[in-house]
Amino acid sequence: MTINWARFAEIVRSHERFLLVSHVRPDCDALGSELGMAGVLESLGKRVRIVNGQATPPNLAFIDPAKRIGVIHQTVQPAELADIQVLIILDTSAWQQLGPMSDFIRAFASKRLVIDHHVSADDLGAEDFKDVQAEATGRLVVEAAEALGVKLNAAMATPLFAAVATDTGWYRFGSASAVTYRTAARLIEAGANPAAIYRDLYEQDTLGRVRLRGVILSRVTAELDGRLAHTYVLKDDFAQTGSLPSDTEDVINMALAIKGTEVAVIFVEQGSGGFKISFRSRSQVDCSQIAERFGGGGHKAAAGASLPGKLAEVQPVVLDAVRNAMG
Numbered sequence: 520m521t522i523n524w525a526r527f528a529e530i531v532r533s534h535e536r537f538l539l540v541s542h543v544r545p546d547c548d549a550l551g552s553e554l555g556m557a558g559v560l561e562s563l564g565k566r567v568r569i570v571n572g573q574a575t576p577p578n579l580a581f582i583d584p585a586k587r588i589g590v591i592h593q594t595v596q597p598a599e600l601a602d603i604q605v606l607i608i609l610d611t612s613a614w615q616q617l618g619p620m621s622d623f624i625r626a627f628a629s630k631r632l633v634i635d636h637h638v639s640a641d642d643l644g645a646e647d648f649k650d651v652q653a654e655a656t657g658r659l660v661v662e663a664a665e666a667l668g669v670k671l672n673a674a675m676a677t678p679l680f681a682a683v684a685t686d687t688g689w690y691r692f693g694s695a696s697a698v699t700y701r702t703a704a705r706l707i708e709a710g711a712n713p714a715a716i717y718r719d720l721y722e723q724d725t726l727g728r729v730r731l732r733g734v735i736l737s738r739v740t741a742e743l744d745g746r747l748a749h750t751y752v753l754k755d756d757f758a759q760t761g762s763l764p765s766d767t768e769d770v771i772n773m774a775l776a777i778k779g780t781e782v783a784v785i786f787v788e789q790g791s792g793g794f795k796i797s798f799r800s801r802s803q804v805d806c807s808q809i810a811e812r813f814g815g816g817g818h819k820a821a822a823g824a825s826l827p828g829k830l831a832e833v834q835p836v837v838l839d840a841v842r843n844a845m846g
Contacts, residue, residue, distance in 0.1 A: 540620050541609045544573060555676075559671075570595045585727075591619050597822065605632060606630070632648060633645045633646075633648065634656060635649050635657050636658075638818060654692070672710060673709060681713070684717075694818075734759075736750070739777070745778075747782050749751050749785065750785050753788045756786045771784075774799075781804065785797050786798060798821070799820065805819045805844070806820060
């Protein structure tokens with residue numbers, strides 16, 4: 520899909536004050552895209568704020584050393600954003616994913632833009648700059664920088680490299696293409712240090728995170744001759760293992776790594792109740808279509824949704840939908 524970056528550049532050049540937002544439970548693609556875009560805009564002399572609906576997870580805090588990403592109603596109040604001219608939503612096109620930021624965005628009367636690569640989409644009342652074939656929103660930010668004539672530096676390249684690397688499973692997913700590797704090369708040339716980023720991402724586990732991973736993996740159930748693997752996490756598990764909800768990130772990929780597994784599902788109980796469900800596929804099963812049945816969305820190979828209720832209520836309904844999709 521071709522994005523009209525000339526139009527994006529026109530909007531940027533004709534405005535001065537920008538707000539960048541992304542989805543709840545922010546991952547590296549969300550955070551890295553925000554920070555990279557902030558650097559791009561600020562290099563043009565623009566004023567930029569970054570405010571999300573939830574705080575940056577502790578295990579990803581390295582990506583924001585200046586601690587510039589705010590949290591609505593916590594570190595930033597809506598009144599402080601009254602002078603914003605352009606709101607840019609990155610790495611999501613869904614109201615549900617915007618969480619506590621959604622009320623502010625609905626009330627925002629000025630220009631809204633979306634930069635995203637997800638298939639699932641709501642009408643956010645925004646001008647879209649989307650490419651659902653792109654492997655990461657971080658790569659789209661690199662394209663935006665090029666369209667604006669901005670030369671990337673290390674401060675921009677580091678979070679953008681983390682964004683692209685994580686959304687491609689460190690370049691091992693099928694979404695990684697020749698363009699992905701060329702983008703990575705550009706980011707390294709601009710100052711990104713892959714070894715340091717990998718260490719910060721994957722070699723800083725807490726004891727609680729390791730213990731939680733053990734609990735999750737001990738609950739993996741395989742069915743359909745091993746083609747489907749699923750597991751779950753309960754609220755009490757975090758306290759018992761000394762871990763955080765953000766420590767569930769990427770554990771589902773360990774279930775998908777089991778030989779013969781085509782689809783993996785994890786149910787994560789939320790502090791406020793209900794469950795966040797993540798789907799992964801390395802087959803023809805489209806995770807985004809399953810997630811959309813439950814009000815969520817994402818990509819063919821990776822998607823998510825949230826449902827109210829207890830595990831005994833949520834799990835059978837979701838797994839039935841997965842089984843039907845798998846045939």
